[in-house]
């Protein structure tokens with residue numbers, strides 16, 4: 165894989181850059197529409213999804229981002245990124261792009277604690293949740309890759325992956341490797 169873009173309007177893009185570099189990928193911060201044609205994959209980081217939407221509109225990036233994600237290249241959407249990717253987002257409700265046929269509820273994991281660490285079901289992958297969305301419905305075309313307490317936390321539809329947790333904030337690189345492959 166060549167260059168992976170990390171949407172860098174807001175939120176936790178730097179930790180994704182480090183994670184991708186550890187896997188051996190080159191990264192570029194995406195802030196302008198002109199960057200999309202150069203990318204072999206894209207990360208939509210965590211942060212605050214309502215703010216991200218506002219900035220996408222302000223920067224005129226909505227259409228080019230939408231076209232890029234639908235173009236079949238690998239995409240990893242984490243937390244607020246997953247909210248952007250979902251079919252619907254509630255709690256509070258807001259627009260989303262619908263790239264992944266899942267419905268999410270915002271800030272629904274660890275409401276009492278805000279953030280917490282855990283381990284995925286059936287594997288030793290460490291998980292970090294930060295005011296994470298919960299996936300409340302998984303559409304028929306969407307595969308559940310990982311669960312926690314029986315609930316989907318990593319889903320995919322072809323090359324588009326969505327995680328409720330933050331794989332970039334632990335030192336396990338399996339998720340970034342699975343989405344983008346080893347560096348060429």
Ligand code: GLN
Nearest residue numbers: 210211212213243244270
């Ligand atoms: N709660 C945030 C939102 O709704 C997402 C949290 C995160 O990305 N860590 O946008």
